[in-house]
Amino acid sequence: MSDIAAEGPIPGDAQPHQGLRGGPSYLTAEHGLAAWFLTTDHKRIALLYAAALTVFFFIGGAGAVAIRMELFTPQADLLSADGYNRMFTLHGTVMVWFFLVPSIPNTFGNFLLPLMIGARDLAFPRLNLFSWYLFVGAGALLVYALVAGGVDTGWTFYTPFSTAYSQSYVMAAALAVVLVGFSSIATGVNFIATVHMLRAPGMTWFRLPLLVWALYGTSLVIVLATPVLTLVLLLIVAERAFGLPIFDPAYGGDPLLFQHLFWFYSHPAVYIMILPAFGVVSELVTCFSRRQVFGYTFMVYAILWIAVVGFLVWGHHMFVSGQSLFANIVFSFLSFIIAVPSAIKVFNWTFTLYRGQITFDAPMLYALGFIGLFTLGGLTGLFLASVPIDVHVTDTYFVVAHFHFIMVGGTVSAFYGGLHFWWPKITGRMYPDVWARFAAVLMFFGFCFTFFPQFIMGFLGMPRRYQVYPPEFQIWHVLSSSGAVLLAGAYLLPMGYLAWSLIWGERAEEDPWKATGLEWRTSSPPPRDNFRTMPAVDTGPYLYHPDEEGPRHDRPQAHQNQGRET
Amino acid sequence: MSDGQEALREPWDSLRRQREAASFGTWLFLGSEALLFGGLMMAFTVNRVLHGDAFAAAGHETNVVYGTVNTLVLLSSSLTMAIGAEAARAELRKPTLIGLSLTILFALTFLVIKGFEWRDDFREGLFPGPGFKLQEPATEIFFAFYWVMTGLHGLHVTAGIAVITWFTWQAWNGKRALRSPAFEAAALYWHLVDIVWVFLYPLLYLGGRA
Numbered sequence: 204m205s206d207i208a209a210e211g212p213i214p215g216d217a218q219p220h221q222g223l224r225g226g227p228s229y230l231t232a233e234h235g236l237a238a239w240f241l242t243t244d245h246k247r248i249a250l251l252y253a254a255a256l257t258v259f260f261f262i263g264g265a266g267a268v269a270i271r272m273e274l275f276t277p278q279a280d281l282l283s284a285d286g287y288n289r290m291f292t293l294h295g296t297v298m299v300w301f302f303l304v305p306s307i308p309n310t311f312g313n314f315l316l317p318l319m320i321g322a323r324d325l326a327f328p329r330l331n332l333f334s335w336y337l338f339v340g341a342g343a344l345l346v347y348a349l350v351a352g353g354v355d356t357g358w359t360f361y362t363p364f365s366t367a368y369s370q371s372y373v374m375a376a377a378l379a380v381v382l383v384g385f386s387s388i389a390t391g392v393n394f395i396a397t398v399h400m401l402r403a404p405g406m407t408w409f410r411l412p413l414l415v416w417a418l419y420g421t422s423l424v425i426v427l428a429t430p431v432l433t434l435v436l437l438l439i440v441a442e443r444a445f446g447l448p449i450f451d452p453a454y455g456g457d458p459l460l461f462q463h464l465f466w467f468y469s470h471p472a473v474y475i476m477i478l479p480a481f482g483v484v485s486e487l488v489t490c491f492s493r494r495q496v497f498g499y500t501f502m503v504y505a506i507l508w509i510a511v512v513g514f515l516v517w518g519h520h521m522f523v524s525g526q527s528l529f530a531n532i533v534f535s536f537l538s539f540i541i542a543v544p545s546a547i548k549v550f551n552w553t554f555t556l557y558r559g560q561i562t563f564d565a566p567m568l569y570a571l572g573f574i575g576l577f578t579l580g581g582l583t584g585l586f587l588a589s590v591p592i593d594v595h596v597t598d599t600y601f602v603v604a605h606f607h608f609i610m611v612g613g614t615v616s617a618f619y620g621g622l623h624f625w626w627p628k629i630t631g632r633m634y635p636d637v638w639a640r641f642a643a644v645l646m647f648f649g650f651c652f653t654f655f656p657q658f659i660m661g662f663l664g665m666p667r668r669y670q671v672y673p674p675e676f677q678i679w680h681v682l683s684s685s686g687a688v689l690l691a692g693a694y695l696l697p698m699g700y701l702a703w704s705l706i707w708g709e710r711a712e713e714d715p716w717k718a719t720g721l722e723w724r725t726s727s728p729p730p731r732d733n734f735r736t737m738p739a740v741d742t743g744p745y746l747y748h749p750d751e752e753g754p755r756h757d758r759p760q761a762h763q764n765q766g767r768e769t
Numbered sequence: 770m771s772d773g774q775e776a777l778r779e780p781w782d783s784l785r786r787q788r789e790a791a792s793f794g795t796w797l798f799l800g801s802e803a804l805l806f807g808g809l810m811m812a813f814t815v816n817r818v819l820h821g822d823a824f825a826a827a828g829h830e831t832n833v834v835y836g837t838v839n840t841l842v843l844l845s846s847s848l849t850m851a852i853g854a855e856a857a858r859a860e861l862r863k864p865t866l867i868g869l870s871l872t873i874l875f876a877l878t879f880l881v882i883k884g885f886e887w888r889d890d891f892r893e894g895l896f897p898g899p900g901f902k903l904q905e906p907a908t909e910i911f912f913a914f915y916w917v918m919t920g921l922h923g924l925h926v927t928a929g930i931a932v933i934t935w936f937t938w939q940a941w942n943g944k945r946a947l948r949s950p951a952f953e954a955a956a957l958y959w960h961l962v963d964i965v966w967v968f969l970y971p972l973l974y975l976g977g978r979a
Contacts, residue, residue: 323780430805447913
């Protein structure tokens with residue numbers, strides 16, 4: 204087993220210069236605007252996506268700020284009722300489709316997928332660039348809809364409100380979401396084809412890192428679910444623009460059919476948002492506990508199980524919409540079934556920690572925070588999957604808290620954890636670790652202060668999507684809004700010190716975390732073609748201690764790199 | 770036989786692998802398209818179950834002559850497309866260009882016939898809204914689906930024409946090597962457009978005439 208890559212200088216290389224191993228880094232290989240905006244390098248496209256996503260994170264965040272400020276008091280202070288509707292619609296639409304769905308796949312996925320499987324690029328590099336332009340075009344259209352006057356339907360576009368009554372810019376917003384869906388599908392097709400066709404020699408399916416598996420599962424869901432969203436939004440546009448009465452009850456049309464089609468996409472979309480986070484957290488937990496991931500094959504099966512069964516649970520969004528009792532019971536049962544693989548993953552992360560040599564670097568703090576918050580979010584999902592409780596808490600803050608625990612406590616924590624983990628690889632710089640740990644802890648507490656009160660007031664009956672509420676809920680809203688200030692600080696702080704590190708940060712080594720993956724077997728930042736020579740693989744991932752042997756406790760142990768140079 | 774290097778693109782090492790990937794990627798995209806039209810047909814079917822009589826009455830109003838002729842035209846275009854793509858793979862320049870050009874011609878014919886049909890439908894008052902020809906309200910839902918389905922399919926035909934014309938032009942002036950996997954990918958897409966029509970034809974034209 205060769206360990207050349209981790210040993211530093213290549214024999215015969217008199218002056219090993221990190222940035223020049225395998226050529227200049229992807230950041231400096233070409234210059235000029237065209238070299239960025241017409242690039243087909245997956246790493247540069249990942250950065251383009253990161254820039255665009257940051258813009259949308261701020262736009263969606265502004266919506267959240269407006270909501271939380273308005274809810275500080277029981278009366279309407281800042282916004283009209285209509286203005287409030289437009290704000291939560293802005294927040295939901297932007298955050299779901301323009302931040303969470305593309306967040307981890309299009310940044311870390313784009314950057315890391317080829318590196319982790321030992322490929323030079325994605326299977327279709329020009330399609331990758333095209334998907335970014337689609338994304339930006341869709342974003343521009345959405346911004347137009349928001350600037351022109353906004354949308355007031357909520358991110359779910361329910362009929363008949365969205366088709367017959369809403370006076371806002373529903374069509375522009377719906378078409379923007381259709382376009383961003385095409386961008387998602389292009390990325391999904393690209394990832395699946397890449398994993399199938401471009402794995403390095405010896406990188407068999409069950410040697411793939413779990414992030415690759417997670418992105419693969421996510422891509423399957425994207426490719427098969429997104430077109431149904433496209434369709435249902437096109438039907439809305441047809442009804443609004445041309446007066447075609449597809450869902451119009453006046454003609455015998457069925458608004459419930461809209462909800463079925465919408466949630467056929469939008470429930471799998473929850474897994475589109477959380478599966479990549481599972482992948483990121485698996486990488487972090489195993490690295491910072493210096494321990495092979497517990498139950499690798501079960502982790503893989505859990506991902507695929509979630510991807511498949513995720514298509515069969517959409518009806519639990521419609522327990523009170525007039526769906527038959529029989530359908531409710533079936534969907535309730537299936538929703539319990541899909542909790543099993545999620546629980547497998549949580550237990551396996553926990554067992555990975557067991558007897559590991561845990562260090563609390565910033566990425567690990569984010570990952571541990573993720574496990575706690577995701578567990579709470581997942582367990583409250585079981586509350587909502589049982590019909591009687593769901594009837595009680597439908598459309599209350601309990602639901603809002605539940606899905607924010609999954610998507611924000613889960614996915615956004617994992618996103619920040621991944622950002623800290625791969626930042627040295629992406630930029631070639633180290634960030635100040637103390638600040639990073641502080642931000643990670645702050646994010647956990649800020650998040651809990653913001654969203655835990657929402658469980659309580661939701662269970663007490665506070666409905667979602669109202670800006671005026673009875674005074675007895677004010678204490679919970681004040682807690683929540685105050686927590687949101689902390690949370691906002693925790694989101695902004697890393698932007699500050701990460702930007703700082705770009706100029707003043709220490710230069711990163713090739714493998715600062717002593718991790719096993721192929722992405723650490725190249726310089727930081729990697730050259731245009733990713734590797735000096737194309738790697739070959741003889742082992743599975745995560746050999747932080749010898750296979751067939753428990754981890755040691757008396758001294759730190761050497762890890763075995765997954766790949767070697769050919 | 771050329772060695773095909775001019776058709777090879779990053780990040781591939783061999784043209785065979787690149788061809789497999791192009792075909793595989795296209796199949797994935799077709800899977801996505803299948804769910805797009807599948808969802809639409811599912812929505813149609815739900816309404817057909819809810820409003821059986823109205824859908825039968827409305828289906829009787831579609832123009833079966835135009836529909837049938839168009840089915841034949843589109844099936845023929847799939848044949849010429851298959852010939853063009855196979856010829857490209859075998860690097861036979863002339864049959865490639867003829868096959869692709871005939872495909873474009875058939876596709877345009879399809880759209881022209883469809884245009885006449887839409888005009889007639891419009892004149893007959895078969896567009897939902899005030900002055901609609903039929904009394905039963907749910908017949909308007911049938912025609913809402915009729916316009917959406919044929920419209921969405923028409924968009925796919927138009928996209929296909931654009932892509933095939935572009936590749937044909939490139940093949941004609943030598944800018945795209947005949948061994949490029951793009952021809953096969955375009956053919957796969959075109960066959961999907963054809964197959965979707967094979968489903969739409971009985972749903973829209975034959976349902977009311979059984």
